[in-house]
Amino acid sequence: MWQRLMRMLVKELLQLKRDRWARFHLIVPPLVQMLIFGYAATFEVYHVGTVVLDRDNSQESRELLSRFSFSDRFRVVRIAHTDAEVAEAIDHDDAALAIVIDAGFAQTLRKGQPAPLQVIVDGTNSNTALLALGYLNLIVERYSSDYLADSLVRAQAAGPVQQPVRVEIQQRPWYNPDFNGRWFFVPGVVGSLTLVLVVSLTAIAIVREREVGTLEQLMVTPIRNYEYILGKTVPFFLIGLAEVCLVALFGSLWFGVPFVGNPFILLLGTVLFLFSTLGIGLLVSTTARTQQQAFATNFLVLNPMFTLSGFSFPIASMPQALQWLTYLDPLRYYLVVIRATFLKGVGLDLLWPDMLGMGVLGLVLLTVSVLRFKKSLD
């Protein structure tokens, strides 16, 4: 067995060494994608185009609007003078948000009454709209509490006043005190890139041998199923490990994402994750006759896995049926492990269910593909 397995491994590594295309694709695109994801994939909202219409033109209204001008969340792109101008700015996508202050704003405030502030938001991109509204609320709240404090100070100068009771939220974000989106995404990119690479490489490598005819040639030799499959998967397992190290190191050095956890726990998680991705790749290769078919199947398999993994869409917000489906997605578990080891530094006592999930998936997938592989020539 060892002689045959060693020969398989030597052969695979030689082929890989000769394959300039593969060498390039193993290193450059993952790093480029890491950069793109790191910079582009963010749900944070900055510089929301904003149009303002100030009909009050008071000290108060100007003070409030200036707070928007100074915030980097908003960028005032237009000072409108009519409602039509406001509508036009939003219709033409110049602005996603409009703030309209009606005449009498300051007067109402000075009377100590709640003053209305009209906000129009372009709901086309609901996510951006919601986040922008959130930031807007923060700014307005801050303004009103400052205003209140000011008027209290003025009133106290005149005589003792009873201070109104207020509830204040004190935010204490753990693990990512600045809510830095990259800290969330960079570890996730490591997982999803590895998934795509390992599944495609494994699937294509076997299908290519089937296409060329060398698989048939090997089938009539005394090589055993498991020897062939091991010979095919061990190199990709090693590549997968190297890929995780490369991308994780690059991502954390470039973007400064901290790694606070135990690297051995991440290693264990990565090994288990690679088992399941190799299993998926093998399974794809048993269903495909040509490389095109394998590509198509990969696409069908990988996209839902990505969507269901919790990479960007919170699993808790999915319909129940889809939430159950995520348990079949190894990336789901790996993202938990990799984010937890990078950012939280939690241990096996908390991560064991995810490790178990990947282990079980890997075992089942590998077993099924080995069994299917045997029949697949007939």
Added chain:
Amino acid sequence: MTSVAVAAEGLTKRFGDFVAVDGIDFTVAAGEIVGFLGPNGAGKSTTIRMLCGLLRPSAGRGLVAGIDVAADPEAVRQHIGYMSQKFSLYNDLTVIENLRFFGGIYQVPRASLPERLAFAISMAGLEGREERLVSTLAGGWKQRLALGCAILHRPPILFLDEPTSGVDPQSRRRFWDLIHSLAADGVAVLVSTHYMDEAEYCDRVALINRGKLIDMASPAEFKRTNLGGELFLVECRPLGAAIARLQDTPHLLDVAAFGNSLHVLVEDSAYDSESLTALLRQGGVEVSLAHTIAPSVEDVFVRMIGRTGGPH
């Protein structure tokens, strides 16, 4: 009695409703070269693939080295070499890397490996090209290297599925010399081909059509018994008028154009060259030559396929 290396007993393969191989019986003895002849889709490859254990027979069985292939395909594999028309080598590996790989897969003992590799290299005529990538080799070399890889473990039985397709005639000739030297060492060879001239190199030919074994005999016997008449070579002008004249003539079995001349098959002793010439001249055809010839396997093959129905 020579020992039987391969035996097919009622070997059948169905793909759905389609019967690719229909109850074939034959044997191949050690040291014998058996050629499979038949049109494309006749079932030659399917039969060979069943005997290699690549396909499971729907009925019947194949015995290879005395082992039932379907029952224990793994046990058979140590005894066989297989080579298909695709010359399944790794194009991105060098000559010597391919050989070492297959040597390792066949578990050739370390002590005898250098000698086997050297033999395969010299057999393929690849001395001095050991470090060449296979993708840069011409077809004939690839073919001989594939054969070299398939026999590294010295199998007593060799299955060759159209091994010479797409190779130049000189390389084909050389390849057949190799096959003959292997058979002389006692290797049983089952080879499929669609080159009729190659049939003459075989000890016995098996004609397969529509999944059925039509006949199996030595090339000489095959020609003698299956033609069913006498064959004349007729050189004449114009060919079209001659063919028209000869069609529907009593006792005349077949007319086929072969280049500038005709092959005319007549019932035994129905015509001689003079009466055939006279017949044609009556039709205004100018005859320059007419005499009997020994049929080639191709003549017989065309005739028999015509009789048993064309390809599926």
